[in-house]
Amino acid sequence: MPKRLMYLSSKKINHGRINKMTDEDATIASLKIVVDASQLDEVIKKLDYITASIDKFEKSIHKLSADGMPECRPSQNKSPIM
Amino acid sequence: MPTFAEQIANHVAKYQRRLAHVTQGTVIMVGKAVVERSPVGRWELWSDMWQKMRPANTYRAGEFKGSWSYSYGGVGGDFPSTIDASGSTSMARFMEVKTAPTAARHFIYNNAPYAMAMETGTHPYVSKWKLTPPNQRGAGAGAHMVQLALNDSKIFVRTAVAQARNMS
Numbered sequence: 001m002p003k004r005l006m007y008l009s010s011k012k013i014n015h016g017r018i019n020k021m022t023d024e025d026a027t028i029a030s031l032k033i034v035v036d037a038s039q040l041d042e043v044i045k046k047l048d049y050i051t052a053s054i055d056k057f058e059k060s061i062h063k064l065s066a067d068g069m070p071e072c073r074p075s076q077n078k079s080p081i082m
Numbered sequence: 083m084p085t086f087a088e089q090i091a092n093h094v095a096k097y098q099r100r101l102a103h104v105t106q107g108t109v110i111m112v113g114k115a116v117v118e119r120s121p122v123g124r125w126e127l128w129s130d131m132w133q134k135m136r137p138a139n140t141y142r143a144g145e146f147k148g149s150w151s152y153s154y155g156g157v158g159g160d161f162p163s164t165i166d167a168s169g170s171t172s173m174a175r176f177m178e179v180k181t182a183p184t185a186a187r188h189f190i191y192n193n194a195p196y197a198m199a200m201e202t203g204t205h206p207y208v209s210k211w212k213l214t215p216p217n218q219r220g221a222g223a224g225a226h227m228v229q230l231a232l233n234d235s236k237i238f239v240r241t242a243v244a245q246a247r248n249m250s
Binding site (some may be wrong): 030031032033034035036037038039040041043044047048050051054055057058059 | 085087090091097098101108112157185186187188189190191192193197198201228231232
């Protein structure tokens with residue numbers, strides 16, 4: 001017999017009547033608090049997606065440079081309006 | 083100088099650390115509140131009958147306070163039955179949240195067979211059962227440590243968020 005049920009059975013002798021009780025009932029007698037952070041999964045996935053996307057984007061620019069394409073850099077020429 | 087991708091990665095890592103801190107901080111603060119409010123047995127308040135059945139030299143208070151546990155994903159079925167009136171053993175168990183996944187359901191639980199009675203003062207399945215006066219508040223008065231901890235839960239989350247904002 002599980003310890004929990006043994007305890008309740010002893011109470012039956014000492015204190016009074018136990019209503020019909022199952023193992024599940026005995027488990028319910030425990031106390032629990034849940035801090036549900038499972039919805040953060042979506043946020044973390046999006047953060048990971050951002051990192052991967054930016055990394056991929058930057059590598060694609062490097063690849064263009066390695067292939068002999070002109071690097072993307074700000075123009076040294078002064079703007080006509082300056 | 084870090085590349086653009088590295089800068090973004092650093093920002094993302096920072097936000098992940100902040101998210102983890104909010105979750106871990108909340109779990110630890112809720113756990114601390116529930117342990118601090120958990121009553122410890124006081125043999126001197128027992129009835130004469132119970133004192134005769136269980137002499138003082140055979141009783142060590144602190145089983146309930148020392149038996150709080152932590153798990154994530156699902157609630158555990160264990161009852162460590164640790165005698166610790168200070169509650170530090172229970173607090174040490176809550177620190178396991180620091181190695182747990184952030185995005186999960188985190189459980190703080192106490193599987194003592196009399197746990198619900200400690201909360202409410204009455205036993206859910208045993209009629210005529212009353213808790214020996216905890217904290218001298220009278221027969222049948224529960225400690226309501228879970229309810230009181232949950233009442234403060236918004237403060238715990240806000241505190242954890244404020245702390246996370248200061249993280250670099």
